[in-house]
Amino acid sequence: MTFDMKTLLAGFDCPACGKHHTGKLTDCRIGRGALDALPELIRKFGGTNAFVLCDEDTHRAAGEAVLSILENAGIPHTEHIITRTHPAPDERIVGEAVMHCPAACDIVIAVGGGVINDTCKILAAARKLPDIIVGTAPSMDGFASATSSMERDGLKVSLSSKCPDAVIGDTAILAKAPVHMIRSGVGDMLAKYVSLVEWKIAHLLLGEYYCPAIADLVKDALDRCVKAAPAAVLGDEAACADVMEGLVLSGLAMNFAGLSRPASGMEHYISHILDMRALEFGTPADLHGIQCGAATLYTIRAYETLKKQCPDREKALAYVKNFSRNDWFAYLRSKLGHGAEAIIAGELKEKKYDPAKHAARLEDILSHWDEILSIIDELPSSEELERFMKTIGHPTTGAELGLSDDDMHEAFLMAKDIRDKYVLGRLLWDLGLLA
Numbered sequence: 001m002t003f004d005m006k007t008l009l010a011g012f013d014c015p016a017c018g019k020h021h022t023g024k025l026t027d028c029r030i031g032r033g034a035l036d037a038l039p040e041l042i043r044k045f046g047g048t049n050a051f052v053l054c055d056e057d058t059h060r061a062a063g064e065a066v067l068s069i070l071e072n073a074g075i076p077h078t079e080h081i082i083t084r085t086h087p088a089p090d091e092r093i094v095g096e097a098v099m100h101c102p103a104a105c106d107i108v109i110a111v112g113g114g115v116i117n118d119t120c121k122i123l124a125a126a127r128k129l130p131d132i133i134v135g136t137a138p139s140m141d142g143f144a145s146a147t148s149s150m151e152r153d154g155l156k157v158s159l160s161s162k163c164p165d166a167v168i169g170d171t172a173i174l175a176k177a178p179v180h181m182i183r184s185g186v187g188d189m190l191a192k193y194v195s196l197v198e199w200k201i202a203h204l205l206l207g208e209y210y211c212p213a214i215a216d217l218v219k220d221a222l223d224r225c226v227k228a229a230p231a232a233v234l235g236d237e238a239a240c241a242d243v244m245e246g247l248v249l250s251g252l253a254m255n256f257a258g259l260s261r262p263a264s265g266m267e268h269y270i271s272h273i274l275d276m277r278a279l280e281f282g283t284p285a286d287l288h289g290i291q292c293g294a295a296t297l298y299t300i301r302a303y304e305t306l307k308k309q310c311p312d313r314e315k316a317l318a319y320v321k322n323f324s325r326n327d328w329f330a331y332l333r334s335k336l337g338h339g340a341e342a343i344i345a346g347e348l349k350e351k352k353y354d355p356a357k358h359a360a361r362l363e364d365i366l367s368h369w370d371e372i373l374s375i376i377d378e379l380p381s382s383e384e385l386e387r388f389m390k391t392i393g394h395p396t397t398g399a400e401l402g403l404s405d406d407d408m409h410e411a412f413l414m415a416k417d418i419r420d421k422y423v424l425g426r427l428l429w430d431l432g433l434l435a
Helices: 005-009 035-046 056-073 091-100 116-129 179-190 191-207 212-232 236-255 266-281 288-307 313-322 325-350 355-367 369-376 382-391 405-417 424-431
Strands: 027-031 050-054 077-082 107-111 131-134 147-152 155-160 168-169
Touching: 005 027, 005 325, 005 424, 027 035, 027 236, 035 056, 035 107, 035 131, 035 168, 050 091, 050 116, 050 191, 056 077, 056 369, 077 091, 077 155, 091 116, 091 155, 107 116, 116 131, 116 147, 116 382, 147 191, 147 266, 155 325, 168 325, 179 212, 179 288, 179 405, 191 212, 191 266, 191 288, 191 355, 191 369, 191 424, 212 236, 266 288, 266 325, 266 424, 288 369, 288 382, 288 424, 313 355, 325 405, 355 369, 355 424, 405 424
Parallel strands: 027 168, 050 077, 050 107, 107 131, 131 168
Antiparallel strands: 147 155
């Protein structure tokens, strides 16, 4: 089917899976001068007194313009600027937002990207308020999602929050964003190569819900972003609009599916591990999308290695027989510190390492191996992807992120435990090949 933003925002009956898809985002304005629609949107959602949240950078990028527009429109407002440099998306920033949002405010305006966006979605959900996102950079795919990627008790988690009511992407603002942030948005889109393949494999092996129409929506958005990326990193407004729209569509796809499968997989969880280690030990961390882009390349290389393997039932069964869950938990604690406890608690509940469950999964893998290989063939080659990333200046190695080869490999090993989701790391473990 043909996807246009108007149809997607209205919701539609899906001919592919039979469900009615609705994304909860009801308005999206992307283009030069889109910010001028802010008063109209505030009134559309019944707002009369706005709470504006930004940080020092996003205040300069768009916050000042937002305040001017609100003043000229006669809309009362309160602004709070997060003054910490690179604030973490954690309990502290959520508490700060809650404490500075006056009771009289009846609509939330997030001016910024990931951290500001996710914080405002939690605030809006808690206060049951409408929420408008004013993007300042096409840097991540969470603009239209109904979850917030946060650090809670040392673990990177996706919290159910609230899908924004509207997203504004003024290209005059987006095109002036730091080029590293634009690359981050592209990197977050590149991750869809892996997430879509893993969604299809999980559907094949575990019977997870899968919708070809949603997958096609994400593929189309990804293709547009890849084509636009070289011009976007040079500050071309039309290209930045394409990247921004792709990021919004990815968020919508997650809402349509009711899960994060269309947009995140193994590569996102590698990024989450890197974030958790940075939180616990102060190791280097980069923008989420940058880490996802580099992890996508790393993951595709691992898939290429897997394609050369011949599954061996006896080897896989022996691997699992010799696997010590307690030793693995000790390893997680040594590499993640406090953040390991939430992961361990999840495994004690999921029991994915149970030998009987493994044996059943292994038989499914072996009987569907040719189909799995066919799905993996949908990935671009690592050489092709690396060439593209280098043309836009996107990091392709751990070293460019300030990380060693061991850092990247250890993150890869642990990524399978972040969520109860079947990703490459779990497939490799099931085959006795994760080492």
